[in-house]
Every structure is written in structure tokens, then in C-alpha cells.
Amino acid sequence: MPNYWVVGAAWGGVDHQDKKFVKEGYWMLGWKEDSQPAQYALAEQMKPGDRIAIKRMKGKGKTGIKIFHIGIIKGVILGVNRIICTVDWVATDLERDIEESRGCFKSIHGPFEKDEWVEKVFCL
16 A cells, blocks of 8 residues: 655745656655754655655645645655655646645655545545
């Protein structure tokens, strides 16, 4: 069974990388291991076949998240203090409104098991 990952793509909270990631077929954790060891450890668990969704916060004072792109991880490259996933982006430019954020405020969240919330995030 695949795991489900909700990830960010805005470095420093403002430098959005998602269009580049989708165009070039990958996602990369913007943090090095020594800067954010907990997030790096999560990203190390990603594997081919897992599902990935790029999210964004809705803005100050608003709850929930927006899902912009959904894909399937094809491969994971570990090394040079970076984690890069090659991704088959199967749905892009969605702007899907998800009312409950489940605490997805950092760069990577998961793995989530399939439930009603995951189905809302990842449904095609």
C-alpha cells in the first residue's frame, strides 16, 4: 500500500518552487539534514509508489490548506545532504480547498494512511 505525503514547495515561505517542480518532474526538500533533521528523517521514508501532494497555506488568519499538484513518486535520490523525489505529476494546478489542515504547516507531513481526509486531498 502506498503512503501519502503532503509537502510544501515555498522556500522561506515565499519563494514558490511548485511550477518548476511540476515542469521538471520532481520534488525536493528545501532543507538540508543539519538544518531540519526531523523533516529530513521524514523525507527519507518516501518511496516509489507513494503519493505526494503539494500544498500551500491559505494565508494569515485562514484555516486549512490548498492542494495544487498531486503525483506519484517514481524514485527517491538520497545524497549530497538533499532528498529529491522524481515524480509523475498526474494532476496539476488544482487549487483544491481543504478545510482541515491536519497541522500541515511545515515542508513535509506524513506518511498518512488512507482515510476520508486523505481521499479529499488526493482524489482525482
